[in-house]
Amino acid sequence: MSERTPTLEDVARAAGVSRATVSRVVNGIRNVDPQIQERVRAAVAATGYSPNRAARSLATRRANSVALVVSGPGEDACTSRVFADPFFGRIAGGIVLSLRREGIHPVLMLADTDEARDDVLTGLRRGDADGALLVSTHVHDPLPAMLAGAGVPAVLFSRPVRPVEISYVEVDNHAGAALAADHLLARGRERLATITGPAGVPVSQDRLTGFREALARHGLHRVPVAEGDFTQDGGEAAMLALLAEHPGLDGVFAANDLMAQGAIAVLRDHGRAVPDDVAVIGFDDGAPAQSSRPRLTTIRQPVEDMAAEMATLLLTRLAAPATPPTSVIFAPTLIPRAST
Amino acid sequence: MSERTPTLEDVARAAGVSRATVSRVVNGIRNVDPQIQERVRAAVAATGYSPNRAARSLATRRANSVALVVSGPGEDACTSRVFADPFFGRIAGGIVLSLRREGIHPVLMLADTDEARDDVLTGLRRGDADGALLVSTHVHDPLPAMLAGAGVPAVLFSRPVRPVEISYVEVDNHAGAALAADHLLARGRERLATITGPAGVPVSQDRLTGFREALARHGLHRVPVAEGDFTQDGGEAAMLALLAEHPGLDGVFAANDLMAQGAIAVLRDHGRAVPDDVAVIGFDDGAPAQSSRPRLTTIRQPVEDMAAEMATLLLTRLAAPATPPTSVIFAPTLIPRAST
DNA sequence: ATGAAAGCGCTAACAC
DNA sequence: GTGTTAGCGCTTTCAT
Numbered sequence: 001m002s003e004r005t006p007t008l009e010d011v012a013r014a015a016g017v018s019r020a021t022v023s024r025v026v027n028g029i030r031n032v033d034p035q036i037q038e039r040v041r042a043a044v045a046a047t048g049y050s051p052n053r054a055a056r057s058l059a060t061r062r063a064n065s066v067a068l069v070v071s072g073p074g075e076d077a078c079t080s081r082v083f084a085d086p087f088f089g090r091i092a093g094g095i096v097l098s099l100r101r102e103g104i105h106p107v108l109m110l111a112d113t114d115e116a117r118d119d120v121l122t123g124l125r126r127g128d129a130d131g132a133l134l135v136s137t138h139v140h141d142p143l144p145a146m147l148a149g150a151g152v153p154a155v156l157f158s159r160p161v162r163p164v165e166i167s168y169v170e171v172d173n174h175a176g177a178a179l180a181a182d183h184l185l186a187r188g189r190e191r192l193a194t195i196t197g198p199a200g201v202p203v204s205q206d207r208l209t210g211f212r213e214a215l216a217r218h219g220l221h222r223v224p225v226a227e228g229d230f231t232q233d234g235g236e237a238a239m240l241a242l243l244a245e246h247p248g249l250d251g252v253f254a255a256n257d258l259m260a261q262g263a264i265a266v267l268r269d270h271g272r273a274v275p276d277d278v279a280v281i282g283f284d285d286g287a288p289a290q291s292s293r294p295r296l297t298t299i300r301q302p303v304e305d306m307a308a309e310m311a312t313l314l315l316t317r318l319a320a321p322a323t324p325p326t327s328v329i330f331a332p333t334l335i336p337r338a339s340t
Numbered sequence: 341m342s343e344r345t346p347t348l349e350d351v352a353r354a355a356g357v358s359r360a361t362v363s364r365v366v367n368g369i370r371n372v373d374p375q376i377q378e379r380v381r382a383a384v385a386a387t388g389y390s391p392n393r394a395a396r397s398l399a400t401r402r403a404n405s406v407a408l409v410v411s412g413p414g415e416d417a418c419t420s421r422v423f424a425d426p427f428f429g430r431i432a433g434g435i436v437l438s439l440r441r442e443g444i445h446p447v448l449m450l451a452d453t454d455e456a457r458d459d460v461l462t463g464l465r466r467g468d469a470d471g472a473l474l475v476s477t478h479v480h481d482p483l484p485a486m487l488a489g490a491g492v493p494a495v496l497f498s499r500p501v502r503p504v505e506i507s508y509v510e511v512d513n514h515a516g517a518a519l520a521a522d523h524l525l526a527r528g529r530e531r532l533a534t535i536t537g538p539a540g541v542p543v544s545q546d547r548l549t550g551f552r553e554a555l556a557r558h559g560l561h562r563v564p565v566a567e568g569d570f571t572q573d574g575g576e577a578a579m580l581a582l583l584a585e586h587p588g589l590d591g592v593f594a595a596n597d598l599m600a601q602g603a604i605a606v607l608r609d610h611g612r613a614v615p616d617d618v619a620v621i622g623f624d625d626g627a628p629a630q631s632s633r634p635r636l637t638t639i640r641q642p643v644e645d646m647a648a649e650m651a652t653l654l655l656t657r658l659a660a661p662a663t664p665p666t667s668v669i670f671a672p673t674l675i676p677r678a679s680t
Numbered sequence: 681a682t683g684a685a686a687g688c689g690c691t692a693a694c695a696c
Numbered sequence: 697g698t699g700t701t702a703g704c705g706c707t708t709t710c711a712t
Contacts, residue, residue, distance in 0.1 A: 005465070005466060005467075007704095007705055007706085008705065008706065008707095009705080009706095017682075017683085018682065018683045018684075019683090019684095019705090019706080019707090020682070020683060020684080020685095020707080020708080021681090021682060021683075023706070023707060023708085024681095024682090024707095027707085031681060031682090032681070032682085033681060033682085036681085036682085050462060050466050051705085051706075052398070052466065052467070052704085052705050052706070053394075053397075053403070053466070053467075053468050054393075054394045054395075054397035054398040054403065054467075054704080054705080054706090055394075055398050055688090055704070055705030055706040055707090056705080056706055056707075057393075057394035057688090057706090058392070058394040058395050058398050058687095058688045058689065058690085058704090058705080058706070058707095059687080059688055059705080059706045059707040059708080060688085060706080060707065060708095061688070063393075063394070065447070067445075068448065082433065083429035083430065083432045083433035083436070084426045084429035084430050084433060084626070084627055085426075085429065086424045086425075086426055086429070088429065089423035089424035089425065089426070089428065089429055090423065090424050092423040092448065093422065093423035093424060096423070096448055096449075096450050097450070100450065100456075103459075105407075105447045105448055105449050106447070106448050107405070107445045107446070107447050107448070108408065108432065108436055108445055108446050108447070108448055109436075109445050110436050110437070110440065116440075119443075122390055123445075125345070126345060126390050126392065126393070127345075127392070127393075127394075128393050232631045258631075261631070265633050268633075286424070287424060291572045291598075291601070293605050293608075347688095347689055347690085348689065348690065348691095349689080349690095357698075357699085358698065358699045358700075359689090359690080359691090359699090359700095360691080360692085360698070360699060360700080360701095361697085361698060361699075363690070363691060363692090364691095364697095364698090367691085371697055371698090372697070372698085373697060373698085376697085376698085391689085391690075392688085392689050392690070394688080394689080394690090395688070395689030395690040395691090395704090396689080396690055396691075397690090397704090398688090398689080398690070398691095398703095398704045398705065398706085399689080399690045399691040399692080399703080399704055400690080400691065400692095400704085401704070681712100682711105682712085683710100683711085683712080684709105684710090684711080684712095685708100685709095685710090685711100686707105686708090686709085686710100687706100687707090687708090687709105688705105688706085688707085688708105689704105690703100690704085691702105691703090691704085692701100692702090692703095693700100693701090693702085693703105694699105694700085694701085694702100695698105695699085695700075695701095696697100696698085696699080696700095
């Protein structure tokens with residue numbers, strides 16, 4: 001009838017052994033007589049024992065948890081919108097699923113201001129979590145460097161803008177863009193243009209150069225470029241600019257799906273049928289691509305797999321702290337749909 | 341040069357007082373001489389002290405953290421998609437922001453299978469987290485009842501299907517639907533129809549009866565109804581059915597934005613201009629509503645505020661465990677855009 | 681192979 | 697007001 005949750009002590013008493021022995025069994029340490037092991041296991045079941053995290057953490061000096069930190073721009077309105085980005089959702093899902101196999105749950109942190117970043121860093125150094133999985137939407141995010149500097153084990157989604165000694169996962173953006181170029185060309189499109197992400201972001205640059213180089217291999221040089229910002233509105237504006245300069249274009253590669261959607265909307269407004277008059281291809285293959293009209297041909301990033309790999313990389317690093325930073329690059333795939 | 345993080349003991353020594361006094365100052369407990377308080381504060385700053393969570397939890401028997409549990413259907417593919425739902429993202433954002441003021445970060449848990457639910461419950465009972473914020477996408481989710489039964493403090497987003505003694509926040513769905521009805525009528529639409537969410541879900545039912553009753557007040561009875569499932573595809577199918585039966589309709593209320601988008605796509609495919617021929621209004625006001633073409637008129641749920649309230653309710657309950665379950669209902673607002 | 685005992689860093693009675 | 701002291705529940709040498 002006691003409300004107290006059972007402790008090691010209780011199990012030990014029930015099994016007629018010492019706390020140390022129970023601890024060994026619970027933690028799967030060898031050198032315990034099989035007979036005793038059995039007795040202890042029975043006692044654990046009988047008492048309904050389950051180890052206390054806090055006590056364990058205190059003794060081992062490990063939190064046994066990792067932080068999932070979202071480092072946004074901090075423009076207030078955007079702050080909570082970061083989470084609403086389906087892209088983040090896919091990452092979170094992949095991470096949760098992967099971490100769960102190890103029985104650990106991520107702690108959600110938001111690093112959207114300098115103060116918040118300091119708090120996150122302080123917490124991590126103090127050991128609130130053993131390491132961090134970082135999703136940065138901020139171009140010049142100082143957090144990766146801060147974490148690396150503080151020696152906090154961390155893994156990024158996407159290569160940092162400035163080289164930092166830190167692990168990360170990334171899709172091969174260059175190859176993905178080439179896939180898009182080849183696909184448009186294979187569809188017989190020749191007057192191509194592209195809508196890029198914000199300049200200065202590695203992802204944008206890689207997709208642009210990948211696209212350009214693939215076209216160059218086919219003798220196409222000087223492709224029209226308009227800069228977007230990865231939002232639908234940005235895509236619309238860029239498409240307008242492109243159309244004004246090159247009314248005869250017949251194929252567009254947008255550096256992400258949202259901008260592709262914006263481009264399609266503008267094209268339709270200007271009487272261009274997609275894909276009959278103009279073919280459009282995006283990048284990501286998130287929910288927007290699958291529900292847009294027409295369904296969007298796109299370059300798929302295996303986001304969930306990448307997120308799972310982030311978790312794996314971090315856990316590996318935690319298990320063997322000497323492991324040097326590692327990066328894993330994933331292959332993109334072409335998903336042909338109705339927009340090309 | 342020591343790598344050890346400073347402890348209370350270190351601060352106490354530096355300030356020339358006892359651990360207890362430092363603890364009091366750190367925890368803002370009165371009855372400490374202002375002079376000494378000052379000395380302690382200085383020592384804290386000098387040593388760079390920051391309290392150890394595990395030790396504190398062990399001593400207070402409180403984890404000082406809350407769980408954010410997502411209880412999905414467990415159909416594997418859907419599992420990680422739960423997170424990709426922008427709706428969940430908005431909730432998560434609101435919760436993180438609200439919790440942060442208290443210096444606490446939510447622990448993300450996924451309860452998508454019976455086993456996972458048991459694990460979550462076990463962890464919560466053991467005190468891994470002091471309480472739970474539950475977002476359930478599962479219609480007949482057993483978790484709310486499990487939590488209530490185990491006496492775990494919890495707050496739900498949305499009223500549970502079966503009445504359970506548990507706190508929750510909810511938008512006034514009935515009133516929201518009435519807003520939609522009144523708006524369509526005010527726009528001069530008279531041949532109305534509605535696309536509902538899955539039958540059996542309180543949200544669906546409330547929105548349907550709210551819509552019906554508002555129309556009835558204006559003398560309109562027997563409005564055509566088609567059941568959807570809150571997805572865009574479901575909305576498309578429902579719209580097709582509606583159009584087949586009632587080709588002359590001039591206004592549609594979809595129980596959420598995604599279905600409204602599906603409806604718009606189908607209407608366009610069938611040569612109906614929106615809003616000229618048919619006005620469409622949705623519910624939620626998430627990202628889809630703001631980026632669809634035409635921009636979607638919708639009923640806004642203040643999701644972020646609701647999420648923040650969830651956190652507040654839980655923290656209140658944790659501070660005063662005797663507090664009975666409370667529910668807070670939020671007012672929806674009409675957001676007129678281009679689709680009506 | 682097992683047990684005894686010393687902490688891990690903090691809080692909370694209780695004494696003064 | 698402040699200090700002393702006894703744990704919180706677990707891991708981990710160190711003996712045996």
